[in-house]
Each structure stands twice: as structure tokens, then as C-alpha cells.
Amino acid sequence: MSKNIRIGVYVCHCGLNIAGVVNVKDAVNYAVSLSGVVIAKDHRYACSDLGQALIKKDIIDYHLDRIVIASCSPRMHESTFRKVLEAADLNPYMLDMVNIREQCSWVHIGEPEKATEKAKDLIRMAVVRSKLLEPLTIKEVKVLRSVLIIGGGIAGMNAALDLANIGFKVYLVEKSETIGGQMTKLDKTFPTMDCSICVEGPKMVDVFRHPNIKVFSMAEVVSMGGFVGNFTVKVKNNPRYVIPENCTGCGECAEACPVEYPNRWEMRLGTRRAISVPFPQVVPLLYTLNKDHCIECYKCVDVCGERRAIDFKQETEEVELNVGAIIVAIGYDFFDPSTLKEYGYGSYRNVISSIEMERLLNAAGPTRGKLFRISDGKFPKRIGFIQCVGSRDERIGQIYCSNACCLNSIKLAIQIKEKHPESEVYIFYNDIRAFGKGFEEVYRKARESWITFVRGIPPEIKEDNTTENLKILVHDQCLGKLVEFEVDLVTLAIGMVPQDSARPLSKVLHIPIDSDGFFLEAHSKIRPVDTHTAGIFLAGTCQGPKNIHESVSQGKAAASSVAALLSKGEIRIESTIAHLDQDLCIGCDLCKEACPYDAVRTENGKSFIMDVLCRGCGVCASSCPEHAITMKHFTDEEVLAQVITAFQG
Amino acid sequence: MSQKIRSLSVNEPLKSTQLDPKFKYEVAKEPGGEGLGYCFQCGKCTATCPIRRVESIYKPRQILRAALLGLREIVLSSDVIWLCATCFSCTERCPQGVKLADVMRAIRNIAVREGYIHPFFQAQGKMISEIGRIFEDDEFINEQRADLGLPPVPIVNLEEFKKILDSTKIKELLASKGSK
Structure with a gap:
């Protein structure tokens, strides 16, 4: 058999990524000595145009039928080199890649000799495996537009x-x-x-x-x-209990409805009727009846009349x-600030979330854009923003930065200052992350608007029992001193959660x-x-x-x-999938239970694999007690041959 | 100068009643104080300041921070605001274009109006108004000048000088407010 096999081995320098540690020339000389190897070469960048052209030319000139490439991870360049094989009229699955970068030069950077030995071992294993490789059929499937x-x-x-x-x-x-x-x-x-x-x-x-x-x-x-x-x-x-074709979006039903319930869209600040829209600009403009709150008085049905848009039986x-x-x-969803007890959200009436501040400032919001305190309806002259609420906090497992809260609070603060120059706005922060295009200008404008940035995150908020004002003790990192602020309203800049x-x-x-x-x-x-x-x-x-x-x-x-x-109308699917030999199958269904992609079906007491559904994970093959399932391109023979040569040296 | 220089005297924690949020507007209205708000506390000013190298309590960044927070009395009554030698290193290097030396001058002008003036400046002012110089000339200086082939220190026309000084009202400023 081996006399027909003509293998080409290519060892990549990857600049100095590999060649800086692994002795590439040594590896090439070793590869040439292996049985079946017709030619072995090294290249500074095998993946480059030049490298690809060299491999393609060699396949044609030397009639190579198997290629081993020792370079980076197949995740990185397997598809690149498969295309080279195809361009030289060789089946793309006649390729094996050896990762001598991540697995040799990078991990054994201080031991060049051992790294080189390991690279040689891996190359030998790939050469042995490559002899067993078989061409796989390229499958293309039509795609839906x-x-x-x-x-x-x-x-x-x-x-x-x-x-x-x-x-x-x-x-x-x-x-x-x-x-x-x-x-x-x-x-x-x-x-x-x-x-x-x-x-x-x-x-x-x-x-x-x-x-x-x-x-x-x-x-x-x-x-x-x-x-x-x-x-x-x-x-x-x-069901929304409203028939889309019949609802005109007139809103008469909501006017007639006697029941109100909290409007989640306004957070804690607004209500809506049991049949209503959450806000005027909804798309599609259809009313929704909430059965959890509806008292079935049918006033909505009466006013809807001839239009017959309300259907209590909708399923x-x-x-x-x-x-x-x-x-x-x-x-995303908003982080629930009541999780952090130290800020009193939910128990202090004058502590609100940033999204509630959005609603308070919005002309179409629950207060028609008027800013006032929930506790006494008075205008809050001193407003504090606390950043990173629910972000960058290992205690609660929220380790990431929520990206938008810095600029969002700055934006809200500028809006407040523009409408109410007499107010004082404090932003308590740890880092201001104004990273995007135009963001730094907004941050500068905020300082120009005399918003006070205090570098320091408050550990807690204390409420004054009589005034319901809020006291915030912060270590101002820039001053190097503890400062106690008293404000009328606190806005918590809540982060994003999945x-x-x-x-x-x-x-x-x-x-x-x-x-x-x-x-x-x-x-x-x-x-x-x-x-x-x-x-x-x-x-x-x-x-x-x-x-x-x-x-x-x-x-x-x-x-x-x-x-x-x-756009092309059809796409190529991966050929490295499972193959089931029905002669060996005993119909135990273990593979069917193991398959995470529902690719195994049963017919007449035997299993078979739906090619298009199989992702080639191999779970079925390892679960089969009869060894009836072969993983194409990763057959037992191929893997065992590698193992044996690894230990025989 | 043997007198001890006092830094910003801040007792912790600072209470909100000690903060005068209007102070930043007051400084910004004073000629030279306009750019105060742009400060984002990077600290380049303090690190570059040659005064800071010889007098460790002088921290321009901290003075601006205190002014922005509204520590009005603490800033105006402190000695450190008088230490700036207007070399403009900070102004040259501020990435936000804050003209720190000008801001410091604006703060000092407010301080003087409020009756805060450092005794050293008071003494200098007194000297100028009395003899037309910030220090007395003596024979030693003239001998040194003679060695260099220079004429003696010119005599100041005190009458003329006093007229100019009187028109600036510096005397009243020093006399009536210099006691705090």
C-alpha cells in the first residue's frame, strides 16, 4: 500500500512564533526520513500567498496525494489549506494539520530541544495518520432565502x-x-x-x-x-385577546377600562389600563388585554362595538x-438595583434607577418631563448619580462593565443642568469610560456645564428620617479626603444584564x-x-x-x-460526520439518546444518521457498544495509528 | 522665610455644610478663572510643578479639586494658593487647556477681597509702598555691583512711585484686610 502513497510535509516558521523555539530545519530533515514522505519543506509563512502557491505547485509537480502541515491550530488555517488542496485537484480531506505553535513553541518556549522533539513526534503521528485518510464526498445543500x-x-x-x-x-x-x-x-x-x-x-x-x-x-x-x-x-x-385585523388602534377601549395596573414600561412610575398600549408609539399599533388584571366588565367590548376587535377566547x-x-x-434587561441593599432602592423613596430618570425627564413620561421627588413632589436641587450599580462588582457576579452607563449618566446630568441650571449634579464614579466617537466631547461638555464629578463610589446611602434627603459618604480619591454629601435625589446607574x-x-x-x-x-x-x-x-x-x-x-x-x-443559493456542508453501519447496529438507541442535534433516527429497528443534521461531534460513536458508528476523517484506525506511533517512537 | 506653610486644612469627613457649590462659579467669573471646570484631575500639573519639588505640600491639582468641590473658606484661607510662581509649566502641559496659573491668580484675587493675604505678600507690599522696592538696598550690593563695573542701584523717585501706588489702592487693601 505504502508504495502508492506520496506525502508532502510542510513545516511553517510562523515568523519567529515557531522558528524562534522549534528547530524547523531539524524537523524537516526528520520528516523526509519518514516512510511515505516524498518531500518535506519549511516556509516562513505557509499560509501566505507564496506558501500556498508552493504547496499547490508541489502537489502537482510531485504528484502528492496527502499533505501534512505543521503550523498553527487547524481552527486557524485548516480551511485555508483545504482550499489549496482543492485548487490542486486533491480532495480537501487528504490534509492533516499539526499544531506545533500552540502545542510546541508557545508552551515550551524555554525548552527548544524538547519542543523540537515534540514537534517531530507530532509530525510523525500526522504522517502515519495521513496514510489512512480517505477522500470524503463534498456535499452542497440548497438554502432558503x-x-x-x-x-x-x-x-x-x-x-x-x-x-x-x-x-x-x-x-x-x-x-x-x-x-x-x-x-x-x-x-x-x-x-x-x-x-x-x-x-x-x-x-x-x-x-x-x-x-x-x-x-x-x-x-x-x-x-x-x-x-x-x-x-x-x-x-x-x-394571545393579546385583540384581533389584529379588527383593531384600529383608536384607544376607546382603554378609555372605557376601569382597571389600572403598573406599567412595566414606565418602571415604578406609571400605570396602564387592563386593555391598553404601554406607550403611544407602539408598533404594531394594537391594544393588549391583560387577563391578570381584567375584571371582565366588558366595557371595552361595548365601546369597540361593530369593530369586534376584542376576543376573550383567543388562544x-x-x-x-x-x-x-x-x-x-x-x-438585555436592566440590573435590579434592589439587589444591593446598601443603596436602599425600593425602601428609600428618593433613590431611583437611571431608567426611571429617563422616564422622569421624558416629555411623554409619567410626569410630562417634570422632575420632582417621589417623597414630597418637590424639585430636587441636589442630585447624585452613582455609577457602576450592578457592574464591575464581583460580590454579585457582575464582573463586566456595562458599557453605556457612564455616558448615559453624563447625558442625563447634562439634561438636568440644561433645564435647571440652579441645580447641583454630582456623579460618583470610579472610572469615566468615554471611549466612543464623540463621547469625550460629551464628558467635557458636562464639566463645562459644572456637573461635579467625584471620583469615589459610595459604600452606602443613608436616609434622613425627616427630610428623606440622602447622605452619601465618599472617599474623594482626587482630594484624598472623606466627604459627606447631602442630596435630594439619587439616581443609580444600573447596568445591563442578560x-x-x-x-x-x-x-x-x-x-x-x-x-x-x-x-x-x-x-x-x-x-x-x-x-x-x-x-x-x-x-x-x-x-x-x-x-x-x-x-x-x-x-x-x-x-x-x-x-x-x-445569496449563493446553496452552501457546502461539513463532510466530517458520523457514519453508521446498519449491519452492526442492534437498535439499542443509545446513540439516539446521546446525540445533541437530533440527527439519529430509527427505522425498522435500526438507527441511521441524518447527514445534514450531524455536526460530527462523535458522541454517538463513543456511546455505541457495537462499534457500528465510524467518525469520518477521525476513524478509530487513524486515531489508534497515531497513538501507537506516539508510544513506539 | 522661617514661617511654616500650611496646606489645605481639611478635617475629615468634610460635611456637606462645609461645601459651597457656588464657589466654582465665583472662581470662573473672576478673570483668569474661566477654565476651572475643565479639570479632570489627571495630576499632570502637580507632577510638573517646580514649586512642588521644593515644597511637597503644594499640589495644584488638589487646590483645583477643592475649589470645584466648593471648599471655599479652606481654599481661600490656605497658604498654598500663594505658592504659585507663575512659571506656567502646568498651563503648558494641561491636556484640558486649563490655565492653572491664571486660575490660581483668580483664586488669590478672591482671597484678598475676602481679607485673606499671606503675611509674606503683606510684608512685600508694605516694603514696596515705603521704599519702592521689595528689599532694602545696602552697601554690600553696591560694592558687588562696583566690582562688576556697574553703577550703584538707581534711586527710586518715591514721590512718583507712591502716586502710582496710591492710584491702585494697594495700600488700603494691605492695611485693612491683611489681618486674617
Whole structure:
């Protein structure tokens, strides 16, 4: 057999990353001595154009049929070198890569001789394995030109509009009554200080009216199957007890409704009727009846009259969608400041959250934009902002910076100072992170507006029993002294936390979550909107705290990634999957239970594997008691051959 | 000068009643004090200050911080505001464009109006108004000058000088307010 095998080995210097430690020439000389190796060479950068051209030329000139590349991780460049093989008319799976950078030169930087020996061992193992490699069939599947976007906030909406404008069919699934997300609650937006809903409102309408976008509000994704290009998703529509086709959005029902309940959209500051909209600019403009609060007086039904838009018997509906790709954009939630007892949120009436301050300053908010204290209705002349509430706090497991709170508090403080120059505003901070374009100017403007920045985070807030004023003892790091401030109102700059629905959704979609609870991107720098699952992308704050412009950028980035994936109409799928030999299968179903991707099916007492669903993880093969399952490209023979030569030397 | 120089005398914790938030506006209104607010407390001024090298209690950053916080009486009554030699190193290097030497002058002007003036400056003022110089000339100086081939120190026309000084009202300022 071996006389037919012609292996080429290429040892990469990776500049000095490898060659600085591993003796590359020595490794090459060793490789040439191995059986089956026709040629071995080193190259300063095998992945470069020159390096690739060299390998391609050698494959043709020397009739090579297997290639071993000793360089970096296959995660980095396996696809690069597979393309080289293809370009030389060799099956791309006739390649084995050895990672002598991460596994040799980097980890054994002080032991060049041992590192070189290890590199040689690894090369020998790869050469032995490569002899057993088999060409695998390249499979291409057709992809659907439709996209599911989960979450209708600013990131999801931007992704939806871009994809719809390209010509893809977009299904936008929104959990709440309206699209728009958290941005609808903000008064103004930094750094330009434009009105949030004025910027976002028209976009919400554009999304809803777009002929290529179908919006599902009050809906959630309950299951997902299939694979890249061909996902099948079940969406549950929760009842709002209002028939969309019949509701005109006139609001007469809400006027007639006698019941009020807290409006979550206004945080603790406003109420809404049992049949109502949370705020006037909702999209779609449909009223929602909340059965938890409805007393069934039917006054709404009476005023609705002929329109017959209210349906008490409306039920949950499930629809099935077939899409080529999925963008997750479910956003963030606000940190609950009552968790931190030391600040008294929830017990001191004059301690509010930053999002409540947004509502108090908003002309359409519960106070029509008038700022006053909840305790006595008086204007607060002295206002303190406390930064990093729920951020950068190891005690409560919130180790990350929430990104937007610095500029958000500065923005709110400037708004207060502009409306009320007589007020005094203090911002208690540890670091001011004004990192974005135009942000430093806002920070400087704040100081120009005489907002007092105090470097020091208060350990607690004390309330004066009679005045309900708040006393804050801070160690002013710049003065080097303890200072006790008395203020009339405290605003806690609350951080961003993952949505409660993130974890269940991660299970439905089989995509991982990071240690902070946000969705994990494939690579923090060069694949920031990809997940490790082909065809599923991330956008916005569900991936980590972000400000608006970053969320918009990610929405657009995810849209472009989806378009790049689906535009060709068909895509290549990975061939390194499981193969089941039905002659050996005893129908025990252990593989079926083990498979995390639902790729194993049973027919006539025997299992079989759905190629398109298999991700090649290998769990089924290791669970099979009859060794009936072979992992293509990672066969037992290949792995054992490597092990044996590793120990035989 | 053998007299001990006092730094900002701050007893901790500072109470909010000791803070006068209007002080920053007062300084900013004084010619030279306009840029106070831009200070973001990087500390380049203190680290670059040549006075700081010989007198460790002089910290321009701390003075600006105290002014921004509103420690009005503490700042105005302190000795350290008189230490600036107006070399402009801080002004040259401030990344936010705060003209520190000008701010310090503005603070001193307010201090004088409020009756705070350092005894050393008082003594100098008295000297100038009486003899037209900040120190007395003596034979030793003239001998040294003669060695260099220079004429003796010119005699000041005290009558003329006093007229100019009187028009500035510096005498009243020194006499009536210099006691605090």
C-alpha cells in the first residue's frame, strides 16, 4: 500500500512564533526520513500567498496525494489549506494539520530541544495518520432565502431592514407587545442628544410596513430543528385577546377600562389600563388585554362595538417557519438595583434607577418631563448619580462593565443642568469610560456645564428620617479626603444584564452562553457576530453590553453575514460526520439518546444518521457498544495509528 | 522665610455644610478663572510643578479639586494658593487647556477681597509702598555691583512711585484686610 502513497510535509516558521523555539530545519530533515514522505519543506509563512502557491505547485509537480502541515491550530488555517488542496485537484480531506505553535513553541518556549522533539513526534503521528485518510464526498445543500430574527430591538430591526431590502424574506419575532426594545424607554441618546423615540419610531414603522418583513409580536421561539440553510422553527404566538385585523388602534377601549395596573414600561412610575398600549408609539399599533388584571366588565367590548376587535377566547397559536439563517438579537434587561441593599432602592423613596430618570425627564413620561421627588413632589436641587450599580462588582457576579452607563449618566446630568441650571449634579464614579466617537466631547461638555464629578463610589446611602434627603459618604480619591454629601435625589446607574430568556433560548438553538450569561460569539475579534453553529448569528446586547451605535453596527454586520451565506443559493456542508453501519447496529438507541442535534433516527429497528443534521461531534460513536458508528476523517484506525506511533517512537 | 506653610486644612469627613457649590462659579467669573471646570484631575500639573519639588505640600491639582468641590473658606484661607510662581509649566502641559496659573491668580484675587493675604505678600507690599522696592538696598550690593563695573542701584523717585501706588489702592487693601 505504502508504495502508492506520496506525502508532502510542510513545516511553517510562523515568523519567529515557531522558528524562534522549534528547530524547523531539524524537523524537516526528520520528516523526509519518514516512510511515505516524498518531500518535506519549511516556509516562513505557509499560509501566505507564496506558501500556498508552493504547496499547490508541489502537489502537482510531485504528484502528492496527502499533505501534512505543521503550523498553527487547524481552527486557524485548516480551511485555508483545504482550499489549496482543492485548487490542486486533491480532495480537501487528504490534509492533516499539526499544531506545533500552540502545542510546541508557545508552551515550551524555554525548552527548544524538547519542543523540537515534540514537534517531530507530532509530525510523525500526522504522517502515519495521513496514510489512512480517505477522500470524503463534498456535499452542497440548497438554502432558503428567508431569515428568522429573534428580538425586535434596535439591533434586530436594523438587521431586518437590511436583509429585507436585499430581498430576503424576514420573520421578526418579538416577545413583547411592540418592537423597538429598550431604546423606546430612553429620553435622549448620546452623544448627539437626539430624542430616542424620534430616531427609532420611524424605523419601527418602516420595519412593520416592509413587504418583506413579517412581524410576530407577543411571540417566542419554542423549538428549532434542521441545519444551516434549512432551519425549521416553531414560533408560539401568545394571545393579546385583540384581533389584529379588527383593531384600529383608536384607544376607546382603554378609555372605557376601569382597571389600572403598573406599567412595566414606565418602571415604578406609571400605570396602564387592563386593555391598553404601554406607550403611544407602539408598533404594531394594537391594544393588549391583560387577563391578570381584567375584571371582565366588558366595557371595552361595548365601546369597540361593530369593530369586534376584542376576543376573550383567543388562544395561543403555533406557526412553523422554514428559514435559511437565524439572527439572535434578544437584547438585555436592566440590573435590579434592589439587589444591593446598601443603596436602599425600593425602601428609600428618593433613590431611583437611571431608567426611571429617563422616564422622569421624558416629555411623554409619567410626569410630562417634570422632575420632582417621589417623597414630597418637590424639585430636587441636589442630585447624585452613582455609577457602576450592578457592574464591575464581583460580590454579585457582575464582573463586566456595562458599557453605556457612564455616558448615559453624563447625558442625563447634562439634561438636568440644561433645564435647571440652579441645580447641583454630582456623579460618583470610579472610572469615566468615554471611549466612543464623540463621547469625550460629551464628558467635557458636562464639566463645562459644572456637573461635579467625584471620583469615589459610595459604600452606602443613608436616609434622613425627616427630610428623606440622602447622605452619601465618599472617599474623594482626587482630594484624598472623606466627604459627606447631602442630596435630594439619587439616581443609580444600573447596568445591563442578560435577558431571562437567554438561557432557555440557548438550549432551543444549541448555542452556548458565556460566563456572564450573554451569548457567546465564535471569536471576540474576528467573528464577533457569528456563533459556533453555522447559520446562527448574534447582534446587539444579547452578546454583551453595548450602546446604540454598536448594536446597530452589529445588526447590520449580522445581516451582511446572513446575506453572504444565503445569496449563493446553496452552501457546502461539513463532510466530517458520523457514519453508521446498519449491519452492526442492534437498535439499542443509545446513540439516539446521546446525540445533541437530533440527527439519529430509527427505522425498522435500526438507527441511521441524518447527514445534514450531524455536526460530527462523535458522541454517538463513543456511546455505541457495537462499534457500528465510524467518525469520518477521525476513524478509530487513524486515531489508534497515531497513538501507537506516539508510544513506539 | 522661617514661617511654616500650611496646606489645605481639611478635617475629615468634610460635611456637606462645609461645601459651597457656588464657589466654582465665583472662581470662573473672576478673570483668569474661566477654565476651572475643565479639570479632570489627571495630576499632570502637580507632577510638573517646580514649586512642588521644593515644597511637597503644594499640589495644584488638589487646590483645583477643592475649589470645584466648593471648599471655599479652606481654599481661600490656605497658604498654598500663594505658592504659585507663575512659571506656567502646568498651563503648558494641561491636556484640558486649563490655565492653572491664571486660575490660581483668580483664586488669590478672591482671597484678598475676602481679607485673606499671606503675611509674606503683606510684608512685600508694605516694603514696596515705603521704599519702592521689595528689599532694602545696602552697601554690600553696591560694592558687588562696583566690582562688576556697574553703577550703584538707581534711586527710586518715591514721590512718583507712591502716586502710582496710591492710584491702585494697594495700600488700603494691605492695611485693612491683611489681618486674617
